[in-house]
Amino acid sequence: MSLTRQDVAKVATLARLNLTEDELDMMTGQLAQVVEYFELLGELDTSEVEPMAHAVERTDVFRDDRVARSLGRDAALANAPKRDDECYRVPAVLGD
Amino acid sequence: MALVEATATELLQRLQTRQISAVELTQEYLQRIERVDGRVRAFLQVEAQSALERSARIDRRRQAGESLGRLAGLPVALKDVICTEGGRTTCASKMLAEFRPPYDAAVVERLKQADAILIGKTNLDEFAMGSTTETSAWAPTSNPWDLSRVPGGSSGGGAACVAARMAPLSVGTDTGGSIRQPAAFCGITGMKPTYGRVSRYGLIAFASSLDQIGPLARTAEDAALLLEVLAGHDPRDSTSADLPVPAYSQTVAQPLEGLTLGVVREHLGEGLDGEVEAAVREALRVYQSLGARVKEISLPHNRYAIATYYVIGSCEASSNLARYDGAHYGYRTDEPTMRAERAAQRQAGTGGKQTSDLDPPLVEMYRRSRAEGFGAEVKRRVMLGTYALSHGYYDAYYLKALKVRRLIRNDFDQAFQQVDLIAGPVTPTPPYRLGEKVEDPLAMYLGDLYTASANLAGITALAMPCGFSRHGLPLGLQLQGPPLEEERLLRAAAMYQTATDWHQRQPAGLD
Numbered sequence: 105m106s107l108t109r110q111d112v113a114k115v116a117t118l119a120r121l122n123l124t125e126d127e128l129d130m131m132t133g134q135l136a137q138v139v140e141y142f143e144l145l146g147e148l149d150t151s152e153v154e155p156m157a158h159a160v161e162r163t164d165v166f167r168d169d170r171v172a173r174s175l176g177r178d179a180a181l182a183n184a185p186k187r188d189d190e191c192y193r194v195p196a197v198l199g200d
Numbered sequence: 201m202a203l204v205e206a207t208a209t210e211l212l213q214r215l216q217t218r219q220i221s222a223v224e225l226t227q228e229y230l231q232r233i234e235r236v237d238g239r240v241r242a243f244l245q246v247e248a249q250s251a252l253e254r255s256a257r258i259d260r261r262r263q264a265g266e267s268l269g270r271l272a273g274l275p276v277a278l279k280d281v282i283c284t285e286g287g288r289t290t291c292a293s294k295m296l297a298e299f300r301p302p303y304d305a306a307v308v309e310r311l312k313q314a315d316a317i318l319i320g321k322t323n324l325d326e327f328a329m330g331s332t333t334e335t336s337a338w339a340p341t342s343n344p345w346d347l348s349r350v351p352g353g354s355s356g357g358g359a360a361c362v363a364a365r366m367a368p369l370s371v372g373t374d375t376g377g378s379i380r381q382p383a384a385f386c387g388i389t390g391m392k393p394t395y396g397r398v399s400r401y402g403l404i405a406f407a408s409s410l411d412q413i414g415p416l417a418r419t420a421e422d423a424a425l426l427l428e429v430l431a432g433h434d435p436r437d438s439t440s441a442d443l444p445v446p447a448y449s450q451t452v453a454q455p456l457e458g459l460t461l462g463v464v465r466e467h468l469g470e471g472l473d474g475e476v477e478a479a480v481r482e483a484l485r486v487y488q489s490l491g492a493r494v495k496e497i498s499l500p501h502n503r504y505a506i507a508t509y510y511v512i513g514s515c516e517a518s519s520n521l522a523r524y525d526g527a528h529y530g531y532r533t534d535e536p537t538m539r540a541e542r543a544a545q546r547q548a549g550t551g552g553k554q555t556s557d558l559d560p561p562l563v564e565m566y567r568r569s570r571a572e573g574f575g576a577e578v579k580r581r582v583m584l585g586t587y588a589l590s591h592g593y594y595d596a597y598y599l600k601a602l603k604v605r606r607l608i609r610n611d612f613d614q615a616f617q618q619v620d621l622i623a624g625p626v627t628p629t630p631p632y633r634l635g636e637k638v639e640d641p642l643a644m645y646l647g648d649l650y651t652a653s654a655n656l657a658g659i660t661a662l663a664m665p666c667g668f669s670r671h672g673l674p675l676g677l678q679l680q681g682p683p684l685e686e687e688r689l690l691r692a693a694a695m696y697q698t699a700t701d702w703h704q705r706q707p708a709g710l711d
Binding site: 107112115116120123127135138139141147155156165167182183198 | 298299300302303395396409410435438439441501503504506507508510511518522525526527528529530531532535538539542560561562563564565566567568570571574576579580582583584586587588590596597599600601602603604605606607609641642645655656657658659683
């Protein structure tokens, strides 16, 4: 399963990253090498193995259902690249 | 002896007995930073004023006879991936160049409660992705033992500042070796605690199931002192262990009776530098002379650790870093330029080869902001992770890696039924030159061979100096322990440090 330039361009779209033509070339070579290395895992028969997503397999961690202080609006907006008094401002979502 | 040559434990004692004041000590370190850091570049920001103000407050409180926290008056540096309220926290990324967190990380709260002096933020590989600090968007840090070499990474600034005596203690993070490898390269003691031992609240996430905060220090005793303050349950991190924290600093000096060390067959031999191997073998002999037994063991899935780690780590990174969209915080592309270029493209009737011309302005803004805000290594990891999680590849890569992860954990569980701790190398080689591996990602990744498995398994592990190469570069010994056995690990390390003086060496030629 070799990674092509076209695959890399598609992944860049999925990852929301604009890549230049040079970056695409470089990334294709480097990623193909790493992905080829990943093939090492194929040596192992893992059909009977449960996946392990976390080192500490704790589930159902709840806190008491009590109202606690949360981040205020001004603090939440303080780092926004662009904002008004109550919202984040972004370019048009549809059309130009 | 200059003040900055004393260990944190010694300094704390001098503060407590009022032989020195916190202001004097902080000034001493600030002067040292001033003299040395132009060449080492360990710090991204030095908080001189707030550190001095805080020191003065501590001195006043001590004068007034108030009870003080456990690290009262002791300077501590923080890796710049840990949030400090109102203070810039950049992750060494252009993406977060101006980011000022609205709250303190849990470990920062704990350090403040302990009356530590936060002296500055240290350099790292961008978003903690890298093994050299060269992927920092600002500048690489140099190894204090040889300025032409890398200090390791990603906590390279944190390790270098302790090695160069610019801070007695620093806080790092370890996702695949990012505390232990720079500790080894800089000749200091660094520890990755068990996953869950230290709260990750306020740590900017790279790979959430692997990231862990831990101490960088000169000695095991000092690491114990800092870990004791960092560790503890925090309901804001649902993976945080709800268990009491042992008094590490009280027990660290007690040697372990009847210690059995495991040596991993797969660790020594092919791929390991001869000088590192010789130093590790000599360290094992030291342990034997202290009464320890050395037993050969096997971790049969060790050779799959790097591939497993880079699949899981990249998948988690691509998901975590999706939040950097230029909308909520962080870098945003210049919008007038974007609009002008889109208009020109439309007029020329060319859309480029990608589908970007079809995207609405919002999506184009995401794509440009991320392309301009992230550096090359971060882009590689995001791309790798996105690929491994994408339709058709999820089972082959991500799910497969999660299964191998369990096999790696099982290996450790079986090993720890036979031995108390595992001893071996931290890195395959001594520190290499700046620029040597930066163009070859896979070669860089393979350097995590001995460290990444501890993160996958969630166990605790420590690195400390065990010798020097013929070029005078530090060589490291790694000890790995079962989950939550930090106390055993620290005691074993302290035992070695009472019998050797590698940890007392300091880099020459910085003054």
